[in-house]
Amino acid sequence: MVLKKLNHELPMFHGASPEIFRRASELKKRMTRTEKILWLALRRKQVCGKRFRRQHPIAKFIVDFYCHECKLIIEVDGGIHNTTEQRERDSRRTLELEQLGLKIIRFSNEQVLYNLTETLEEIVKKVNIVSIKQKEENK
Secondary structure, three states: OOOOOHHOOOOOHOOOOHHHHHHHHHHHHHHOHHHHHHHHHHHOOOOOOEEEEEEEEEEOOEEEEEEEOEEEEEEEEHHHHHHHHHHHHHHHHHHHHOOOEEEEEEEEEEHHHHHHHHHHHHHHHHHHHHHHHHHHHHH
16 A cells, blocks of 8 residues: 655655644735735746745745745745844744755845836746756756
């Protein structure tokens, strides 16, 4: 008999617990306006033909957007991220995620809301850079 792996056991989740999955599901239901705007641009492989996931569980975190193929996380930061305490938390979180071999790019709410085209151009550049590096590593 072949047993299916539970979602949290798949490599793209880095051992996220069932509780993290439950919380991610809740966050999907109440995305911010800014997250919804960016999601409309990222979903359905609209950026470089890459699949992005929203409110994706990774280890003990839930990231705003994630492309497993590129190992790329996109975070959208609201005003709370401007506090010293939150910046320190974000730095620790970024370090932990990078130690898993993931890349992180961050945008402020304002960048997404008022410069969506430039935001998407920056994402495309990052996806292209990551794709080139992956091809070189696989040679």
